[in-house]
Amino acid sequence: MDFFLQKLHQSSISLNMLAIHNLSFAYNTIPVLKNINFTIEPGQHIALIGASGCGKSTLLKVIYGLLQPNEGELFWKDKKLLGPLYNLVPGEENMKYLSQGFELQPFRTVAENIGQYLSNFELELKQGRVNELLEIVEMTDFAATKVENLSGGQKQRVALAKALAKKPEVLLLDEPFHNIDNFRRNSLRRNLFRYLNRNNITSITATHDKTDILSFTNETIVIRQGEIVVKKPTQELYQNPQDYYIASLFGEVNQVALSSLGHDSPDNILVYPHEISIDQNSSTTVRVKNSYFNGSHYLVEAVLDQSVFFFTHTSALKAPESVGIHIDEKALHRTLSL
Numbered sequence: 590m591d592f593f594l595q596k597l598h599q600s601s602i603s604l605n606m607l608a609i610h611n612l613s614f615a616y617n618t619i620p621v622l623k624n625i626n627f628t629i630e631p632g633q634h635i636a637l638i639g640a641s642g643c644g645k646s647t648l649l650k651v652i653y654g655l656l657q658p659n660e661g662e663l664f665w666k667d668k669k670l671l672g673p674l675y676n677l678v679p680g681e682e683n684m685k686y687l688s689q690g691f692e693l694q695p696f697r698t699v700a701e702n703i704g705q706y707l708s709n710f711e712l713e714l715k716q717g718r719v720n721e722l723l724e725i726v727e728m729t730d731f732a733a734t735k736v737e738n739l740s741g742g743q744k745q746r747v748a749l750a751k752a753l754a755k756k757p758e759v760l761l762l763d764e765p766f767h768n769i770d771n772f773r774r775n776s777l778r779r780n781l782f783r784y785l786n787r788n789n790i791t792s793i794t795a796t797h798d799k800t801d802i803l804s805f806t807n808e809t810i811v812i813r814q815g816e817i818v819v820k821k822p823t824q825e826l827y828q829n830p831q832d833y834y835i836a837s838l839f840g841e842v843n844q845v846a847l848s849s850l851g852h853d854s855p856d857n858i859l860v861y862p863h864e865i866s867i868d869q870n871s872s873t874t875v876r877v878k879n880s881y882f883n884g885s886h887y888l889v890e891a892v893l894d895q896s897v898f899f900f901t902h903t904s905a906l907k908a909p910e911s912v913g914i915h916i917d918e919k920a921l922h923r924t925l926s927l
């Protein structure tokens with residue numbers, strides 16, 4: 590038996606999972622993934638986040654079996670995944686990878702594309718399944734439309750339905766809602782994750798959008814320059830990111846010296862803009878530079894001790910007004926690890 594598998598058997602870890610052990614990958618000689626290790630229980634939803642070019646898509650491609658790792662092992666439910674060098678058809682049987690390109694057949698209809706790999710043996714069953722998938726991605730009205738006549742966002746929804754068609758056990762999503770307008774994006778996300786939960790499908794979503802992450806994923810993996818920095822329950826990571834890089838992947842964040850808030854401490858803290866409010870009695874004042882309308886609020890850009898600083902407010906503030914600020918107690922304890 591494989592050494593890693595043997596070790597897992599001896600430990601109390603369930604083997605009913607996705608396990609990645611000491612995985613490294615290089616494009617030619619340029620290392621992109623370095624010593625990646627993690628496990629995922631079936632049915633879990635994982636977000637994969639990190640700066641552009643850190644290796645998210647590459648990791649999804651290695652897991653799916655499109656790229657051969659240089660080192661390391663991958664397992665899904667006790668089965669070792671061998672990679673493209675050992676599989677006649679690239680891509681693991683129980684998985685689906687939805688890439689940033691859609692890989693659809695432009696001259697066939699939406700329904701034909703979704704049903705492409707479904708058996709024609711029982712046509713009624715196939716039709717029922719295609720209809721169910723059309724509903725999930727809200728494309729029922731376009732069933733008979735040729736893919737070449739769809740918008741980018743519509744193609745993305747068809748590609749998603751096609752990826753779900755054969756009921757994969759693991760779904761690997763690369764920026765799945767990237768082209769989709771906000772109006773659809775929210776309902777599509779809810780439909781998709783409801784479907785994945787009902788069918789106990791495991792998912793890994795590479796994304797730059799915090800709304801993909803916060804509501805729908807159990808855990809988040811952060812990658813930086815090809816290495817895993819942290820894997821943690823998503824809410825816990827958002828509340829306590831260990832550094833500025835991680836916090837900034839969730840959106841705007843301030844790094845503030847406690848001394849600039851009048852505290853006798855050499856530490857810095859991370860403060861999200863919504864954790865700051867105006868308090869005219871406060872002795873900590875900031876100078877307003879700009880206010881950006883954000884719909885439900887304004888994002889105010891200000892200067893605190895010569896550093897740029899962002900906070901949310903219900904109305905626009907005018908430059909160069911000086912205002913006192915209050916910072917949530919919670920943020921005051923979010924000290925940066927050195």
Ligand SMILES: Nc1ncnc2c1ncn2[C@@H]1O[C@H](COP(=O)(O)OP(=O)(O)OP(=O)(O)O)[C@@H](O)[C@H]1O
Nearest residue numbers: 616617621639640641642643644645646647648795
């Ligand atoms: N086919 C390839 N050949 C050589 N280098 C590549 C190839 N594909 C990607 N790379 C490089 O590998 C690194 C990781 O790329 P990857 O696409 O995995 O990043 P990513 O985190 O998914 O980025 P993004 O968020 O922009 O999609 C980048 O430096 C990229 O330029």
